[in-house]
Amino acid sequence: MRNLTIDDFKNFKFLSGIEHSPDGKHAAYVLHEVDMENNRYLSNLHLLQVDSGETKKLTAFNKESGFKWLDDENIIFTTIRDDKDKEEMESLKEFTQVYKINIHGGEADKYIRFNKKVTNYEILYNGMILASAYYDSNSKDQLTLDEKELSDELKRLKEEKDYEVLEEIPYWSNGNGFTSRKRDRLCLFDEKGQFVEYLSGEYTNVESIKLNEKKDQAVITSSTFMDKEELYNELSIFDGAGIVKLETTGLAISSAEFLSENKLILSATDMKILGINENAKFYIYDLEKGELKLITEDLDISLYSSVGSDSRYGGGKSRRVDNGMLYFTTTQGTDSYIMKVDESGKISAVMTEEGSVDAISVHNGSILYIGMKNTSLQELYGILDKENQKLTSYNDWVKEEIKLSIPEPLSLEREDGESIDGFILKPVDYKKGTKYPVLLEIHGGPKTVYGSVFYHELQYFANSGYFVIFSNPRGSDGKGNEFSDIRGQYGMIDYEDLMNFTDLALEKYEDMDKDNLFVTGGSYGGYMTNWIIGHTDRFKAAASQRSISNWISMFNTTDIGFYFADDQTAASPWDNHEKMWWHSPLKYADNVKTPTLFIHSEEDYRCWMAEGLQMFTALKYHGVESRLCLFREENHELSRSGKPKHRVRRLTEIDEWFKKFINLTN
Numbered sequence: 137m138r139n140l141t142i143d144d145f146k147n148f149k150f151l152s153g154i155e156h157s158p159d160g161k162h163a164a165y166v167l168h169e170v171d172m173e174n175n176r177y178l179s180n181l182h183l184l185q186v187d188s189g190e191t192k193k194l195t196a197f198n199k200e201s202g203f204k205w206l207d208d209e210n211i212i213f214t215t216i217r218d219d220k221d222k223e224e225m226e227s228l229k230e231f232t233q234v235y236k237i238n239i240h241g242g243e244a245d246k247y248i249r250f251n252k253k254v255t256n257y258e259i260l261y262n263g264m265i266l267a268s269a270y271y272d273s274n275s276k277d278q279l280t281l282d283e284k285e286l287s288d289e290l291k292r293l294k295e296e297k298d299y300e301v302l303e304e305i306p307y308w309s310n311g312n313g314f315t316s317r318k319r320d321r322l323c324l325f326d327e328k329g330q331f332v333e334y335l336s337g338e339y340t341n342v343e344s345i346k347l348n349e350k351k352d353q354a355v356i357t358s359s360t361f362m363d364k365e366e367l368y369n370e371l372s373i374f375d376g377a378g379i380v381k382l383e384t385t386g387l388a389i390s391s392a393e394f395l396s397e398n399k400l401i402l403s404a405t406d407m408k409i410l411g412i413n414e415n416a417k418f419y420i421y422d423l424e425k426g427e428l429k430l431i432t433e434d435l436d437i438s439l440y441s442s443v444g445s446d447s448r449y450g451g452g453k454s455r456r457v458d459n460g461m462l463y464f465t466t467t468q469g470t471d472s473y474i475m476k477v478d479e480s481g482k483i484s485a486v487m488t489e490e491g492s493v494d495a496i497s498v499h500n501g502s503i504l505y506i507g508m509k510n511t512s513l514q515e516l517y518g519i520l521d522k523e524n525q526k527l528t529s530y531n532d533w534v535k536e537e538i539k540l541s542i543p544e545p546l547s548l549e550r551e552d553g554e555s556i557d558g559f560i561l562k563p564v565d566y567k568k569g570t571k572y573p574v575l576l577e578i579h580g581g582p583k584t585v586y587g588s589v590f591y592h593e594l595q596y597f598a599n600s601g602y603f604v605i606f607s608n609p610r611g612s613d614g615k616g617n618e619f620s621d622i623r624g625q626y627g628m629i630d631y632e633d634l635m636n637f638t639d640l641a642l643e644k645y646e647d648m649d650k651d652n653l654f655v656t657g658g659s660y661g662g663y664m665t666n667w668i669i670g671h672t673d674r675f676k677a678a679a680s681q682r683s684i685s686n687w688i689s690m691f692n693t694t695d696i697g698f699y700f701a702d703d704q705t706a707a708s709p710w711d712n713h714e715k716m717w718w719h720s721p722l723k724y725a726d727n728v729k730t731p732t733l734f735i736h737s738e739e740d741y742r743c744w745m746a747e748g749l750q751m752f753t754a755l756k757y758h759g760v761e762s763r764l765c766l767f768r769e770e771n772h773e774l775s776r777s778g779k780p781k782h783r784v785r786r787l788t789e790i791d792e793w794f795k796k797f798i799n800l801t802n
Contacts, residue, residue: 149530152450160499250329263327268320268342431481441472443492452495541598558607578657582611609633624706670724685751725754737770
């Protein structure tokens with residue numbers, strides 16, 4: 137057995153997108169591998185034979201990350217494979233190429249070619265295709281242009297890349313670049329991918345398209361706005377002839393599915409009590425009666441998995457309808473589970489084992505899911521014949537070859553009867569009586585959780601001789617609305633919980649060196665790192681990642697700032713400006729004595745680089761040792777899906793920074 141290294145990341149395997157075939161005999165998923173030499177990920181389709189558990193690789197072109205089942209034996213996926221298509225894409229010509237591959241063998245062939253840039257599509261019962269397609273109101277419709285006009289427009293688009301005109305908020309989106317006046321419009325295409333007509337207006341952005349079982353209707357969630365996007369969105373039905381808008385005023389809808397031919401099941405919140413982080417509830421929309429009914433009045437759980445890890449890549453569906461039941465993931469405590477709800481609102485537990493559920497597929501009660509369990513990386517699991525089975529072993533080598541620290545649960549009991557739950561990782565070569573440095577890790581969100589799942593960063597520091605403390609202070613997920621609600625209290629009750637949990641850990645673990653404390657966190661964790669260094673000098677060094685330092689600038693520069701900052705601080709730059717500034721770590725930068733590393737990405741539009749730059753400048757101005765490492769061509773997801781070499785450099789920066797300040801005499 138050997139110690140974990142930063143470079144071990146290059147050998148991890150990541151899974152995403154599990155999907156049963158229509159007959160349930162097979163399932164497909166995507167396996168992602170790291171190509172460190174070319175600084176990219178290799179993504180290929182794999183096939184599972186459900187009854188035998190056998191798997192095989194379907195594609196080898198390394199670019200197949202999204203797919204659909206066409207029928208029981210054929211899979212379709214979008215990609216760019218040949219040089220001519222690559223040239224057309226680089227010329228900014230709009231098209232989307234779909235390939236088809238048979239699961240029994242053979243090469244993938246071109247199948248459908250959309251004459252627009254399609255972002256999502258569903259094939260209807262009659263072969264027609266309902267899709268969302270990229271639309272820019274400042275560009276000409278390429279389908280209406282003759283050859284010369286198209287050439288002129290493509291030339292203009294290339295020249296226009298030097299400029300960006302902003303006319304609305306948000307004007308950019310993390311991971312998607314500038315978005316002003318750009319939408320995903322609902323369209324109808326023929327069976328060959330030729331555009332027929334627009335079904336939504338130029339200011340409507342389509343968020344999801346879900347078909348009914350017969351594939352003759354679709355439920356669509358969307359938002360329509362000019363100048364400023366609203367938090368409440370819209371629900372519509374495509375009935376084969378056109379779009380019919382349903383009455384759901386005052387709801388923020390996070391998902392909508394057909395539960396039966398005439399009934400939809402929605403997860404939504406009105407945000408009236410606890411704002412944007414309020415847990416959603418389930419609703420039934422009766423299409424025959426035109427009535428919306430709340431079916432889970434007293435429900436107070438999150439309807440998604442928020443268990444964090446830096447060892448995933450890709451995604452997958454967390455909602456599935458099967459035999460009149462909606463299967464969904466939920467975070468409770470420090471784990472995420474699979475549950476199901478029926479038309480009456482009755483909720484039943486399906487899988488409640490320790491760990492996280494990252495994607496699910498259900499077919500006639502047979503459940504497949506991608507999950508992380510028992511300090512292991514992702515694998516494919518199945519609940520088959522009521523037994524929970526591990527179906528793949530892509531990452532078994534980690535436990536077989538590498539020393540891992542098993543998370544030890546620790547709870548801080550509060551006076552109000554609530555507990556702050558977390559974990560301790562001991563150094564992997566721990567010897568009683570020897571003092572070890574201590575690293576406090578703080579998660580993002582804040583409405584997420586740390587669980588016992590594999591976390592490369594945390595395990596690396598445990599392998600490097602640190603005790604690692606990680607907990608879920610108030611503001612975290614998993615314990616209902618009241619616990620997660622810290623609006624107007626940022627830097628107050630959460631700071632208290634983090635410091636008290638650290639004190640408890642130091643008390644319980646005598647070999648923690650209280651004179652060798654370090655702290656790091658990203659996003660909200662970066663905010664709290666900035667806050668901590670302005671309110672205590674107990675930490676030897678800090679690493680603040682993709683942080684917030686100034687709520688006022690965050691409000692005015694980021695993709696979510698104009699609604700997140702005022703909701704979470706209970707103030708705005710014009711209404712109680714002083715409160716917003718009071719909760720800003722930048723206000724307290726003149727108190728900082730802790731040497732601090734800042735990690736930020738140039739295209740992080742969630743917590744823009746101005747946040748890190750402001751705090752870095754303030755510390756330099758006040759004579760505090762500090763360093764900022766800015767990553768180009770990266771966004772807010774650097775630690776989770778950034779380019780492989782960049783992910784290694786990020787962790788190396790933090791590691792080297794802390795080593796610089798460790799007191800080796802203790």
